[in-house]
Amino acid sequence: MIFKAFKNHIKQVNGVKINYVIGGSGPPLLLLHGYPQTNYIWHKIADQLAKCFTVVASDLRGYGDSGNPPTDTEHFPYSKREMGMDQILLMQSLGFDQFYLAGHDRGGRVGHRMALDYPKIILKLAVLDIAPTYTMYKTADMEFATAYYHWFFFIQPNDIPEKMIGEDPEYFLNKKFGQWGRDKNAITKEARQEYLRCFTPETIHSSCEDYRASATIDLELDQLDINAGKKLACPVLCIWGEKAFVGRKYNVIEEWKKWSDDVVGFGLPCGHYLPEEAPTETTKALIDFFKPLKPKN
Structure with missing residues (x-):
């Protein structure tokens, strides 16, 4: 078992199996991981969060031990709308009609879409080390393309990146962790x-x-929301790694203010992998934001 105070389950929702762990007590908090990881990214902080919240840490569809549904020519099965619906239905199946959400990397992008699509369900949203997807693509320049080359590599037609990554997956993972992280032991x-x-x-x-x-x-979908003047209805916390690319490249708070009228944020002393590189600071930031509750002794 990855997390001491948690139980592991797999549930079928939205036509796909979703792997998740659940533990703790209090208001529900959903944790969503990023690329190329799984819900294991929360292993240093989940037990502490579970003293304040009922924590659900799931694997996104296509990742970890969750299912890999077939795609289509529009890539809709892997849209953030569809990935987000998985998580909404999972939480509802657990009896949580409203909940807090914290997402790192890809999980933050799924969380952004969930908060847009389900404004009465997502009560607060924390996004970890991301600027909005729309911002990053629409302002792309050489600096961004160099640091985030994978955004342009992965979108090449099937099976160009699949074949190249698949030749040595361990090499690729280790190179990515070394590129994005700043503490090789984290x-x-x-x-x-x-x-x-x-x-x-x-x-x-x-x-x-x-x-x-x-x-x-x-x-x-983002463009449709922008054209309609749609914004997030919930408060947003954006935290980022001070030694990572996003915080250096973007005014993270100002970019998220384009999507929400209630945004707070700050950098943490780490690289991209906040829950693993700065677990103490990340835990405190999330508990402080998702108040009012204090950790149990």
Whole structure:
């Protein structure tokens, strides 16, 4: 068991199996991971959060031990709308009609779409080390393309990136962790083994579809919301790694203010992987934002 105070389950929702762990007590808090990881990314902070909240940490569709549904020519099965619906239905099946949400990396992008599509369900949203997808694509320049080359590599036609990554998945994972992280010891040996275990050919393909969707259907949906003047109804916390690219490249708070009238945020002393590189600071930031509750002794 990854988390001491948690139970592991798999549930069928929205036509796909979703793997998740649940533990703790108090208001519900959903944790969503990013690429190329799984819900294991929360292993350093989940037990502490569970003293304040009922924590659900799930694997997004296409990642971890969740299912890999077939895609289509529009990449809609891996749109953030469809990935978000999985999580809404999962939480509802657990009896949570409203909940808090914290998402790192891809999980933050899914959370953004969920908060737009379900304004009465997502009570507060925390996004970890991301600027809005729309901003990042629409302002792309050489600096962005160099640092985030994978955004343009993964969206190439199937099976170009799949074949190249699949030739040596462990090499690719380790290079990515080294590129984005700033503490080589933060991602433990056990964590690397878990991420590699789940980095199957099916996951490699599904994760590429995730990025293909972001460059197509997700941008289209964002544009429709922008044209309609739609904003997030919930408060937003944006936290980022001070040693990572996003905080250096973007005015993160100002970019999120384009999507919400209630935004707070700050940097943490780490690279991209906040829950693993700065677990104490990340835990405090999330507990402080998702108040009012104090940790149990």
